[in-house]
Amino acid sequence: MVRAALTGPELTGFATPEPAASVRLLLPSTGTSDLVVPEWNGNEFLLPDGKRPIIRTFTPRRFDPDVLELDVDIVLHEGGAASAWAQAAEPGDPVAVSGPGRGYRIDPAARSFFLAGDETAMPAIGQLLEEIDAAASVGVIIEVGDPAARLDLPAHPGAQIEWVQRAADGLPGTALVEAVASATIEPGTKVWVAGEAGSLVAIRRHLFDEFGLGRADVTVRGYWKHGR
Numbered sequence: 001m002v003r004a005a006l007t008g009p010e011l012t013g014f015a016t017p018e019p020a021a022s023v024r025l026l027l028p029s030t031g032t033s034d035l036v037v038p039e040w041n042g043n044e045f046l047l048p049d050g051k052r053p054i055i056r057t058f059t060p061r062r063f064d065p066d067v068l069e070l071d072v073d074i075v076l077h078e079g080g081a082a083s084a085w086a087q088a089a090e091p092g093d094p095v096a097v098s099g100p101g102r103g104y105r106i107d108p109a110a111r112s113f114f115l116a117g118d119e120t121a122m123p124a125i126g127q128l129l130e131e132i133d134a135a136a137s138v139g140v141i142i143e144v145g146d147p148a149a150r151l152d153l154p155a156h157p158g159a160q161i162e163w164v165q166r167a168a169d170g171l172p173g174t175a176l177v178e179a180v181a182s183a184t185i186e187p188g189t190k191v192w193v194a195g196e197a198g199s200l201v202a203i204r205r206h207l208f209d210e211f212g213l214g215r216a217d218v219t220v221r222g223y224w225k226h227g228r
C-alpha cells in the first residue's frame with residue numbers, strides 16, 4: 001500500500017461528508033508524465049488521440065482542508081496502471097481528481113456492525129471505524145495476501161478484528177468468503193463489505209440466505225474484478 005498525498009488549490013471546497021466515499025483519479029497515460037484531460041464523447045471519456053484515459057476509483061482516506069491535502073491509499077499489485085503509477089510517483093507529479101462519490105451512511109441508532117473486505121477496503125474500513133459510535137460492537141474481517149499488508153486500524157473500543165490470509169495459489173476473496181461464512185452475524189447487524197467482485201457474489205448470497213439479513217442492512221460493493 002502506498003499513500004499518495006494530493007494537493008493543489010483545486011481542492012478548495014472538497015469535502016467528504018460520509019465515510020467509504022470514492023474519488024476518481026485521472027493519471028497520466030503509461031509512459032508519459034503529462035496529464036491530458038479527456039473529453040466526454042457522449043458515451044465515454046476519451047483522450048484527443050482516441051485512447052482511453054487511465055481513470056481509477058479510490059477512497060478519499062483523509063482530507064485536510066487547512067492545507068488542502070487529500071490522501072489516497074493505493075494497493076500495490078501486479079499489472080495495474082494505478083498501482084504502477086503509485087510505485088513510481090514523485091512529489092509534484094500531476095493527477096486529476098473528481099468526486100467525491102457517495103459514501104456509506106452510518107445508522108446512528110445501530111449498535112452492531114460487521115465490516116469486511118480485502119486490502120482495497122482497508123481505507124474505507126479505517127474511516128468507518130473512526131466514525132461508528134464507540135458504544136457499538138463492530139466485527140471486522142479483512143483478507144490480505146501478505147501479513148505485511150496488515151495496517152494498524154483506528155482503535156475502536158467495540159471492534160474485534162480478524163485478519164485472514166489469502167492462499168498463494170488461491171483466488172482473491174476465497175479466504176474472505178470462508179471467514180464470513182463462519183462468522184456470527186445477528187439479524188439487525190449493519191453490514192458493509194467491499195473487495196473483489198466475484199467473491200462478493202458468494203458473500204452476498206451467504207448474508208441473505210444463511211444469515212437471513214435484511215436487504216436494507218447490507219451494503220456490498222465490488223471494488224475490483226479479478227482479471228479485468
Ligand SMILES: Cc1cc2nc3c(=O)[nH]c(=O)nc-3n(C[C@H](O)[C@H](O)[C@H](O)COP(=O)(O)OP(=O)(O)OC[C@H]3O[C@@H](n4cnc5c(N)ncnc54)[C@H](O)[C@@H]3O)c2cc1C
Nearest residue numbers: 022058059074075077080081082083120224225226227228
Ligand atoms: C468505491 C471504490 C473505492 C476504492 N477504494 C480503493 C482504495 O482506497 N485503495 C485501493 O487500492 N483500491 C481501491 N479501490 C479499488 C481500485 O479501484 C481497483 O483495485 C483498481 O482496479 C486499481 O487500478 P489499477 O490500475 O492498479 O489496476 P487495473 O489496471 O484496474 O487492473 C489490472 C489488473 O490488476 C487486477 N487488480 C486490480 N486491483 C487489484 C488488487 N487490489 N489486487 C490484485 N489485483 C488487482 C485486475 O483484476 C486486473 O487484472 C476502490 C474501488 C471502488 C469502486
